[in-house]
Amino acid sequence: MKKFEFTEPKNTPISDNDLINDIISVANVLAVNTLTMKLYSENGKYDVTNIARRFGTWSKALSKANLNPGNIINYSDEELFENILKIWQQKGKQPVRRDLSVNPSTISEGPYNRRFESWATALKEFITYANQNENEVLSEKDEEIIVNKTTNRDPSLRLRFKVLKRDNFSCCQCGASPAKDNSVELHVDHIKPWSKGGETVLENLQTLCSKCNLGKSNLD
Ligand SMILES: [Zn+2]
Secondary structure, three states, X not given: OOOOOOOOOOOOOOXXXXXXXXXXXXXXXXXXXXXXXXXXXXXXXXXXXXXXXXHOOHHHHHHHOOOXXXXXXXXXXXXXXXXXXXXXXXXXXXXXHHHHHOOOOOOOHHHHHXXXXXXXXXXXXXXHHHHOOOOOOOOHHHHHHOOOOOOOOOOOHHHHHHHHHHOOOOOOOOOOOOOOOOOOOEEEEEOOOHHHOOOOOHHHEEEEEHHHHHHHHHHO
């Protein structure tokens, strides 16, 4: 005897949960913590304006899905690279994808995927960027104050990366390395202080751990 089977009627209303679950699954697939209406409509199952109407606004729907109701922040390449260097500096070695979701990273994987397609490409682009040569140009502000300087006080990302890489991401004085001890914090330091005429160039910069850096500034 043939069993009766339940067929869902075409006009069965879609529940709030169906909508929220689809928003969550789209966010998971794209690895983002927020979604624009456009991004959802390109990837989701349901009509985005209907969802917004159902929950009042699109932001409210995002909140229900535990997503960030804010707008997607478009980070500049420099900001994305700066975040990579920050993690690299703290770890003392090349970051991996999961480092993006924990301190000191402040940018999650989503923005990297949107900008570079994948984390691996983002890393490659970072290294290409950091290895490029640059002509350090003085900002106008510094030029007005210090006339006898040829460099800015703060080393650029490229310069910091070069210094850290040259010093194998370890302290020049005591050899401490965050790769071996994650309590070690590295700084890029002027050997001859900038305030005493030292320039911000590779030869006048060194990697120091926070302890040695502190000892040095006490001596100064
Ligand atoms: Zn040290």
